[in-house]
Amino acid sequence: MELINYIKSHLTxxxxxxxxxxxxxxxxxxxxxxIIREPYSKSKVIHFIHQGFARNYYVxxxxxxxxxxxxxxxxxxxxxxxxxxxxxxxxxxxxxxxxLTSFKYDDLMKMLERIPKMAHLxxxxxxxxxxxxxxxxxxxxxxxxxxxxNSMLERYPDILLHVSLGHVAxxxxxxxxxxxxxxxx
Amino acid sequence: MELINYIKSHLTxxxxxxxxxxxxxxxxxxxxxxIIREPYSKSKVIHFIHQGFARNYYVxxxxxxxxxxxxxxxxxxxxxxxxxxxxxxxxxxxxxxxxLTSFKYDDLMKMLERIPKMAHLxxxxxxxxxxxxxxxxxxxxxxxxxxxxNSMLERYPDILLHVSLGHVAxxxxxxxxxxxxxxxx
DNA sequence: GATAATTTTTGACCTAAATCAAAAAATGAA
DNA sequence: TTCATTTTTTGATTTAGGTCAAAAATTATC
Numbered sequence: 001m002e003l004i005n006y007i008k009s010h011l012t013x014x015x016x017x018x019x020x021x022x023x024x025x026x027x028x029x030x031x032x033x034x035i036i037r038e039p040y041s042k043s044k045v046i047h048f049i050h051q052g053f054a055r056n057y058y059v060x061x062x063x064x065x066x067x068x069x070x071x072x073x074x075x076x077x078x079x080x081x082x083x084x085x086x087x088x089x090x091x092x093x094x095x096x097x098x099x100l101t102s103f104k105y106d107d108l109m110k111m112l113e114r115i116p117k118m119a120h121l122x123x124x125x126x127x128x129x130x131x132x133x134x135x136x137x138x139x140x141x142x143x144x145x146x147x148x149x150n151s152m153l154e155r156y157p158d159i160l161l162h163v164s165l166g167h168v169a170x171x172x173x174x175x176x177x178x179x180x181x182x183x184x185x
Numbered sequence: 186m187e188l189i190n191y192i193k194s195h196l197t198x199x200x201x202x203x204x205x206x207x208x209x210x211x212x213x214x215x216x217x218x219x220i221i222r223e224p225y226s227k228s229k230v231i232h233f234i235h236q237g238f239a240r241n242y243y244v245x246x247x248x249x250x251x252x253x254x255x256x257x258x259x260x261x262x263x264x265x266x267x268x269x270x271x272x273x274x275x276x277x278x279x280x281x282x283x284x285l286t287s288f289k290y291d292d293l294m295k296m297l298e299r300i301p302k303m304a305h306l307x308x309x310x311x312x313x314x315x316x317x318x319x320x321x322x323x324x325x326x327x328x329x330x331x332x333x334x335n336s337m338l339e340r341y342p343d344i345l346l347h348v349s350l351g352h353v354a355x356x357x358x359x360x361x362x363x364x365x366x367x368x369x370x
Numbered sequence: 371g372a373t374a375a376t377t378t379t380t381g382a383c384c385t386a387a388a389t390c391a392a393a394a395a396a397t398g399a400a
Numbered sequence: 401t402t403c404a405t406t407t408t409t410t411g412a413t414t415t416a417g418g419t420c421a422a423a424a425a426t427t428a429t430c
Contacts (some may be wrong), residue, residue: 001421015401022293034381058323060327063327065326065327066320067323067326075309079312079315079316079319080316082310082312083312084312084316085318098410102231120306120310123307123308123311124268126308126311126312127264127267127269127311128268128313129263129268129315130311130314130315130318131264131265131268131317133318133319133322134318135262135321136245137252137318137321137325138252138274138293138323138324140325140326140354140358141250141252141325141358142245142250142358144386144387145386145387146386148425161243163405164408165407165408165409166408170327173325173327174387174388175387175388175389176409177387177389177408177409177410178386178387178388178408180408180409181387181409181410183408183409184410185411253375329416329417330416330417331416349377350374350377350378350379350380351377359417359418360417360418360419360422361377361378361379361418362378362379362380362417362418362419363416363418364378365378365379365380366380366417368378368379369380370380
């Protein structure tokens with residue numbers, strides 16, 4: 001869904017508001033595997049996934065580890081960069097061909113000033129992110145590899161269709177070999 | 186620090202604003218070990234820790250597991266209850282004698298309406314929470330028990346002084362026995 | 371201060387999952 | 401369709417950290 005339609009599905013915009021928002025956002029396309037943001041960037045850009053599938057990742061001891069998967073109709077940005085002016089560990093990569101609509105955090109603030117009811121939408125988006133992080137944390141803290149895979153199957157079966165085994169394994173905090181063995185059980 | 190002073194350390198309040206805020210908040214004290222909120226509550230109350238030390242916890246297979254530690258001058262509430270009207274897995278317990286200032290989420294919305302510049306403070310508090318969750322997640326995803334303890338020592342040495350070994354161990358996602366062995370290394 | 375209750379440490383053993391390595395399968399390119 | 405590259409599976413081995421149990425130390429209660 002386009003960003004503007006996503007917003008309009010939550011609140012009513014005047015024509016002028018719509019033009020204002022469009023003037024502050026840019027839409028780009030990426031190919032599968034493209035890096036949208038490198039790790040250690042301090043970019044304060046917020047991305048909305050219009051179409052496709054992406055992931056946040058980081059590199060640790062030479063290993064590529066998936067931090068988060070991102071579906072269409074979701075937002076992503078670096079909390080470290082935007083709120084703490086610090087480089088983020090996490091890069092952003094297209095898992096498949098991608099259409100993104102992006103805007104600067106500072107411009108978001110201008111939009112919220114002009115269209116105050118959008119602030120609540122932003123608040124909800126932050127809450128969604130907290131909930132996802134929190135659920136994921138719960139999943140990993142004391143569950144076996146099998147349990148982790150099971151709840152992935154249950155909650156995000158669609159992700160498994162889009163993504164290589166290695167990316168899922170590191171997301172679940174297990175090795176690729178272990179995940180492979182679990183799947184063939 | 187008192188909630189009102191915490192707010193005033195970030196922005197200027199008129200006398201009227203201050204009275205308004207005070208009229209919507211309540212301060213209570215708790216003893217070490219007291220349960221402030223039971224797991225599975227749907228309470229939409231936001232707590233500010235004025236003095237003392239607390240933790241979020243949950244129970245899994247009969248085991249008590251620490252989800253998060255909470256220092257003074259921090260806020261805590263259930264994202265599930267407030268934003269998704271769902272019961273939260275997590276309870277809230279005083280790790281030591283506690284003074285809390287509490288207010289309802291709905292009343293926070295009234296405060297933000299009246300004092301719009303407070304909205305940014307709330308936004309920052311949500312961002313802080315995301316950062317903490319995110320850092321904690323990073324810690325647990327692919328680090329050894331030793332590494333987890335080390336970064337705890339480095340980043341939150343104060344927590345270790347306040348809290349029993351078992352509570353710290355479950356927070357780090359390891360058993361109490363393992364943590365004990367690590368400490369005596 | 372003695373006893374009870376809780377918390378922490380130590381020990382022996384076991385298991386889930388990591389590591390290393392190589393084969394098989396799938397995907398892509400020429 | 402063949403060859404090259406990447407991804408997934410399978411196998412053998414190792415190990416970090418879990419489990420169970422009991423002793424020691426600390427803290428709380430009468």
